Amino acid sequence: MSFQVNQSSCDMPLSQSAIETAKIPYRSFCARAAAGFALAMSISFIGADKSYAAEHVIEMTAKDIADDGFGNKLLAYQMLSHRIDGLDVTDRYSNAPTIPGPIIELTEGDKVKLTLLNTIDPAYPVSGTSKQVSVHVHGVHYKILSDGTLRVINRKLDEGAGEGPEDTFASYEYEWDVAPGTAGTWPYHDHNYENHNGSEHKGLFGAIIVNPAATPRPQNAYKFSKEYVLYLGDDAFWGVEIDSTTKKQTKHGVNPTLNAPKNTDVRFHLIALGTDLHNFSLNNYKWFDPGTHNLINQVAIGPLEKHVFVIRSKNSTQYVDNNFSNKLLGMKGRFIVD
Amino acid sequence: MKEQIIKFNKHIAAMAVVMLFAVAFLSSSMAMAAVHSFNFTAKTLPNGQLGYATGGADAEAVIPGPALFVKQGDTIQITLTNNTAADVGFSVPGLVNSNSAKATPGQTQNYTLHANKTGTYVYHGDNNGKELLGLFGAIIVDKKNGPIDSFVNGDGSIVPVTQADLDKQFVLFMVGSTFWGTEISADGVQKPLWAAPDLGAVENDLVRFHVLAIGPGHTFHLHAHRWLKTDTTTIIDTKLLNDGTDTHSFTIKAGSGVGPGDWQFHCHLIAHMEAGMHGSFRVDPVGGDGHSVVGASPYGNILLGTRPSEPGLVTLEVSDEPASWFRSPRGDAIVGLPFDIKTKSLEVMYPGSSVNFIMSDTNGVHTISSLLWPSGAHHMPFNQSAAYRGGGIVKLTTPGLYVFTCKVHPYMFGAVIVDDPETEGLDLGNPAMDYKIDLVTGIAGLPTSSDLAVRLLRTFFVATSPSNWQDYSTGIWNLRFPTLPVRISGAPFGNIEDGGLALALSALNVIDAPLAVGAAPEKPGVGEVWVNTQFEKTAGKYKPGTTTVVDTTNWTVKRKVALPEINNNNPHNMWTNRDQSVIYQTQWFDTKLSMINRETGALIKNITVGNTPSHVVTLPSNDDLTIAINGENGVAIIPAGTTTVSKMLPTQAHGHTSANPHGHWVSADGTKIVTPNINTNDIGIYGATGGIHARTPTGNNAPGAHPIAIGMMPDSSKIYAANLLHHSLSVVDGASGALLKTINLIADYNPIDGSFADNDGNGAIAVGVLPIQSPVSPDGKAVVIAATGGQIVIVDTKTDKIVKMLPCDPGCHGANFGAKEGGGYYAYVTTKFGNRLTVVDIDPDNNGDISDAHIAGYVSLVDTASTAKDDTVSSLPGFGGQGVLAVPNVYNGWVQNLPDVWKSGLTAAQRNPIGH
Secondary structure (H helix, E strand, O other), X not given: OHHHHHHHHHHHHHHHHOOOOOOOOOOHHHHHHHHHHHHHHHHHOOOOOOOOOOEEEEEEEEEEEOOOOOOOOEEEEXXXXXXXXXXXXXXXXXXXXXXXXXXXXXXXOOEEEEEEEEOOOOOOOOOOOEXXXXXXXXXXXXXXXXXXXXXXXXXXXXXOEEEOOOOEEOEEEEEEEOOOOOOEEEEEEOOOOEOOOOOHHHOOEEEEEEEOOOOOOOHHHHOOOEEEEEEEOOXXXXXXXXXXXXXXXXEEEEOOOEEXXXXXXXXXXXXXXXXXXXXXXXXXXXXXXXXOOOEEOEEEEOEOOEEEEEEEXXXXXXXXXXXXXXXXXXXXXXXXXX | OHHHOEOOHHHHHHHHHHHHHHHHHHOOOOOOOOEEEEEEEEEEOOOOOEEEEEOOOOOOOEOOOOOEEEEOOOEEEEEEEEOOOOOEOOEOOOOEEOOOOOEOOOOEEEEEEEOOOOEEEEEEOOOOOHHHHOOEEEEEEEOOOOOOEEEEOOOOOXXXXXXXXXXXXXXXXXXXXXXXXXXXXXOOOEEEEEEOOEEEEEOOOEEEEEEEEEEOOEEEEEOOOOEEOOOXXXXXXXXXXXXXXXXXXXXXXXXXXXXXXXXXXXXXXXXXXXXXXXXXXXXXXXXXXXXXXXXXXXXXXXXXXXXXXXXEEEEEEEEOOOOOOEEOOOHHHHHOOOOOOOOOOEEEEOOOEEEEEEEEEOOOOEOOEEEEEEOOOOOOOOOOOOOEOOEEEEEEOOOEEEEEEOOOOOOOEEEEXXXXXXXXXXXXXXXXXXXXXXXXXXXXXXXXXXXXXXXXXXXXXXXXXXXXOEOOOOOEEEEOOOOOEEEOOOOOHHHOOOOOEEEEHHHHOEEEEEXXXXXXXXXXXXXXXXXXXXXXXXXXXXXXXXXXXXEOOOOEEEEEEOOHHHOOOOEEXXXXXXXXXXXXEEEOOOOEEEEEEOOOOOEEEEEEOOOOEEEEEEOOOOOOEEEEEOOOOEEEEEOOOOOOOOEEEEOOOOOOOOOOEOEOEEOOOOOEEEEEEOOOOEEEEEEOOOOEEEEEEOHHHOOOOOXXXXXXXXXXXXXXXXXXXXXXXXXXXXXXXXXXXXXXXXXXXXXXXXXXXOOOOOOOOOOOOOEOOOOEOOOOOEEEEEEOOOEEEEEEOOOOEEEEEEEOOOOEEEEEEEEEOOOOEEEEEEEOOEOEEEEEEOOOOOOOOHHHOEEEEEEEOOOOOOOEEOOOEEEOOOOOEEEEEEEOOOOXXXXXXXXXXXXXXXXXXXXXXXXX
């Protein structure tokens, strides 16, 4: 309960003071309060059986990343720090900006405080009126000030880090309530860069995986040998492989070759993004359509939908998008079972 | 407002009676199914859109159509009276329907549907795309008894809901890139929310959404709310609505777990978001009224609207039809007004209303991009980062003229005048800023009195009005502009004071000017010239376009190839195979490449290659076809000897903005593909087997230079790219891709007063406004640029300077070289809004000095009694000249591959143009 009070006390004055203090990282007070709160939480629960909700304190940034050789750059999120009840788990992430961005594993009942920085090169060409980045997350609960949108949408504030059309912040803190009923895989993405639609299609996207609270922890984390997050873009898959034991996230990038130990359960998290509609298949495999007992071998998926399925790794194959043009562009990757 | 509300109370009452009966009969286990009868009338709304009304002749048609709520097992009887000018049906995919016939105008048809499955169904008018203009609605079939849905509570519990639990319902149709809404109160009263509404509710209201789509697909996302995917236990917050018709109903508890706020809902396709496909779901704190905000109405504040107090909506249908590319659905009525408005692509509305676009009559992908707008206007520029299928919507509050185009097909024009009702005359610019306009190319504050503004306006009225085109077969030319007075900037044009009322545009009229084709060239060419007369209409197909084959030995039209059997759609550009027996032809508003037997004109194969293919060129090394996929992000390859695309070479690195290549060229050795990238404003040099060698920006960093066509030196040493909107020619090193020079094609033009002078000091007064194709002659002497502003500009490749300007017809577009009998080359130049071919001799005395280039003659592209045809020309004869191809293909690299039978007609120099 104290968390809720804390949050609302942070929220209340913000929209009032934002205009006068536009150049100041306005959530520093809240951030300090949250850190103290987290510290208190972690101290008080040391040594306890962690079968209850955890608090995640996360710091991320957005950067421009290596160009295509001709000066055109993409944007990406980078994990700076992730503490779970004070325990530093930052080493599970890449120490560089990646596409997709960090995959954040949570459990129903958890709370998240995510501070976003903006370290995009000021010279990065912006075609719109906003140089502010944000994190707009799907699936979990949050109040309107954590929507990660511009004021023109939320009628409150430009909710991001950097220079927005109406409000400017050096950093911005989002609070997520990973409430019961939010289990599943959800995308997060920018909603503010360049204009009110954001620049998710330029690389500013990642995902959260919310495990159901009902599953005893930590066992559920070892249910799968590997997890793969595959974003279906307009010309390629952008993927990441997660080792379920070490939680290490690797193989970021385009059409990655995924590896799985033979005869183990692996979980695919598909999310689409961009303008195309897709038709995904993992050749020679079938899986349960989520939430049903229907076996399927392909799935139609559109931007920001998610589709999560589990298979038992048997044989090496390819994953592929059967969209006419994307298939011709070579939008596929290898799934190696060994 | 009262007449807007459709009362379904009577219907609800009837249902209650039925329910009583149902309860009464339950004990006897008799299935009691209700029969619902509705009188539907299809009507035309004030803005030209179509819609269904229920309840009598005077009832108002609404978009979406009335929502029909029934129970499983019920029967729905529809009596449809058609009061529109189009055939209208009543189709319900997913439900058994007794009748598939359509009601012709004035006729009535009856349809009986059996609601035997629960679910949400689209009903629609089934009239070949016209249903997207508003003839669509929802049928919701719920279980007879018990809960009809479940919602995800803030505590994670899944809670069943009955009809009686609901506080309100919304029907949201996703059509094009516009949301159309209806709100249904707890007691069943339906209120139209029209286009792009904001929805409202009070925290903890139980709200059921019925999201439906017709046409190209979408994903629906609502911020901060979760719901169940139908018939599963999966919780989602985004749902695909696939191409065609698709539906998704779900229930939420407003603000559950997240509280009050302005929560956005939107389509999550990037291009659709950019096209305006979003709204707000405002959750008021408890105690608030939770009202929705009505969007833009077809009855509202537009020219001839019936309810000026409400925000209005004008609509432009995106079409493959020549001149009517952005056609108002009330275009015929506008043309019929007594103001001599010859275009169907001009709309007039008042500040605060919106313009809606719907790609309802096209097989291609497009963008909806603002070309010019009143200085200081809100929501401008309007643009999308990729071409797509859908539509768009934008609210316009600043008075003045807005011109929209498609970046992929940049002569598609639609215009909206937002007129300040307080001023006399139609406002062409922003009254608050001296009626000035801004252009997408970065020109800001251009006076609407300037020569450039007037030229742009004239271009619009010519391009979109076939009656203003130059039809040489009639012998006279009339160019008529509207007789309405306009309000433009001050001097210099017409010596008007600031913000003055100008003469009507009709002051620019040309009346009964004589128009003669002109003489054919004295000297014959070699072989044939194939011209894509892309706008010519024939009787046997709906889509426009033929290919006109000119015999260069006698300059007559030998053949017309219409290909009615495939509904050949806007044939745009061509190439030929090694032995010149097959013509490859792209369909630019479609997804196909056609292979045609050159000798007979018969279709060999029609092949799907990708969205909006523009140009095709073979690799001279191995005869593979390279096809620029202008609506997408690559060059498709069809290996020689096959008829399917094997791969697409990407024109940009993964994840980067789609290049959308248009008129590419291939190096003479077949190792490089060079594309003008219209969406990224650069020239791309690619390996013929893949790999990006260079990306060279054009247009000196001006926004939207729009490189559109490539020419290459026969030894591949230099690349020339015409920048359509930058009015320039980029010269690029063929090996490194380095930019060598940018030749300004409008240096000699004063855009304010329209005067011409040799401002660039090159010794020639020459201007090329809106340059398009820019091939280099096979011998490498000259670049010939077809400029759509009506000029042919010739550049000497030795100096990379302009040496000559020659006249061309309006919409000058295509250029390509063919062999001249006895040596040398003709440049064949096509025009869209004229119907003759211009033949340019680049070096009449063949002395290597091209400064004496001249027009050798003209050829009418209208068919004659002796023309072989596969279909009958029905209108726009010989118009729409774009791609042009001379056979034999005499470019260096290809000419050497010709069989002897073709080589024998060429001189030694022509057979080996640079090695000779």
